[in-house]
Amino acid sequence: MIHVENIHKRFGEEEILKGISTTFDKGKTNLIIGQSGSGKTVMLKCLIGLFKPEEGRIYYEENAIQDMDDEQQRSLREEMGMLFQGGALFDSMNIEQNVMFPLRMFTTQKKSEMLERVNEVLSRVDLENVNKKFPAEISGGMQKRVSIARAIVNRPKYLFCDEPNSGLDPKTATLIDNLIQEITHENDITTVVVTHDMNSVMEIGEKVVLLKNGKLAWQGTNSEIFKTDNEDVVSFVYSSDLFKKIREVQLKKQ
């Protein structure tokens, strides 16, 4: 479980996060949604400690990261897996070395055991026969999937994904969404996913947090999101014609 309390984040004059409080539950896929530029990535980077909020506190279970020293933060981070919006694969390493990296750093496994695990996660993201290629030699969507494989390879307790399925075709996107949810349930971990994909919200939105202009506009589950009359939710969710029609159908049913 991760709990945030009233976090504020500024860049220069501009206040990007304006006092957000919420909880991301253990064993659930928690989604942060919102328009482009609403502060989702900044929020995620605050959670993982890459940005330091000027105000507010972030708790991992009972412990606030603001109270931890460098060493404690470091060992907490060994339990995190993160998928960056741009992938952030190490371009001096091939795919296999990229995915193996967390294992090499933090486990004492034998090479063959590591390799077995690497191939296991690569096949879960539907990637085979790319082991020896370099990040520059595979497509953007493939890079994203490798990056997910790297994030989950060492069985993290906290998984963070910044737009895991942007740039993927609908079929692969669904595969990735389901994979993230499976892993969350299997290992009972806390997962936070940033997305603006309504499909993902429907598929895996066990808890959904809507950000608007750096404020928390709404939170609830994916079944609630289609029922609420909250203005911000309605304007975000029903911006596309397809979802407008779905809503009309739903309203008629009631």
Added chain:
Amino acid sequence: MKYLRDIGSYFIMIKKVFGSFTKRSVLRELIFKEIDDLIINSLGIVAFISFFVGGVVAIQTALNMDNPLIPKSLIGFATRQSIILEFAPTFISIIMAGKVGSFITSSIGSMRVTEQIDALEVMGINSLNYLVFPKIIALSFYPFVIAIAMFLGITGGWLAGVYGGFTSTTDFAAGIQDSFIPFHLTYAFLKTFVFAFILATVPSWQGYYMTGGALEVGKASTNSFVWTSVIIILANYIITQLLLSS
């Protein structure tokens, strides 16, 4: 004010480099890779430049010696002195600031802009130790490069002197042994070590703390060359003042 902050951030970086250490087996591999990239890959250009500049130093000395009272061994002497004292340690280091320095800045800088450094940090790795420490260790082999530069520079001077008809091998050999002060070698290698540390850390610092995108990586590399060479020149001045002028 900005410069003070820059200097502060440099020393904070150095402190963090020696903070929490990367796993040993991984570090060893990184060090070998850096030796290859930074040392082995520089040998060709260093050898080429040293050899020919050594030759030119000998020819210049010979051409400027029109007084018959000056012994012919002066060519060897002057070549040795200028190569050991300044050319090999300082001039080659400036060239390395261009070659190795911009390589370090652009590789670390592009890791910064593509969030690879953030990825390391999120995994709980001390990215400064991971990235910079192996470079410092690799560049501690830099004095070997300079030794090669000294050797080839003097060889170049000898060949140019003899084949250009300016001196004989006997005269040249006498010249390079003439009033040799061993402390000059100590001085030269001492400053080489200091330059090696500057070459490893200043470009890393420029790359690590850069912000922006691919365009800024290019700018940072240029800046890095300016900073590194200015600092090398200043350090050279200070070390020379301290060690030789007493």
